[in-house]
Amino acid sequence: MSYPVLEAIYSRRSIREYTEEKVSSADLEEIVKAGIWAPSGKNNQPWRFVIIQEDSIREKLSLTTVYTHIILGAPALIAVYLDTNAMYDEVKDHQAAGSCLQNMLLAAEALGLGAVWIGQILKNKNEVNTILGLSSDFDLMAVMAIGHPAHRNQKSNRKDLDDFILKKF
């Protein structure tokens, strides 16, 4: 028996180099759709998205992070926000945003695309809002860079399972 979700979880890697091929609008919408099917407390669905493919916006955003090369190299970006007016619990809404982003990464993997979660850009999140024309009601959680992988040589590792399990009763 095969377990496609487990396969995607284990084979997904952060992809930071892309070909020049565009990402289709259908694929970008599928990734957002996977995001909105993440769980959220009270099913309040506090996430909001900005889909970016225009060069001029990508160029401006690339200057707001040390990962300029990733942003410039990625044919598509999705900025993931929390709508602070839709929030009900600080911790739980942030957890929901994390589950949304993970769904999006797995969707990209399932579609044969490569993606990386860029968190460093949060250092300049006010500047990002200005570039995207959004008020401070929208709190940036991450920018996801997406494209067709230039290669799949990325390696990653995890510590042993036993390092994480505090107790077993």
Ligand SMILES: Cc1cc2nc3c(=O)[nH]c(=O)nc-3n(C[C@H](O)[C@H](O)[C@H](O)COP(=O)(O)O)c2cc1C
């Ligand atoms: C909250 C968060 C922030 C991250 N920020 C960045 C980032 O700013 N730049 C980057 O290249 N990768 C970033 N990553 C990706 C991690 O570096 C990556 O997930 C980790 O090294 C494990 O590699 P893997 O995703 O290939 O398993 C971030 C991941 C998370 C969950």
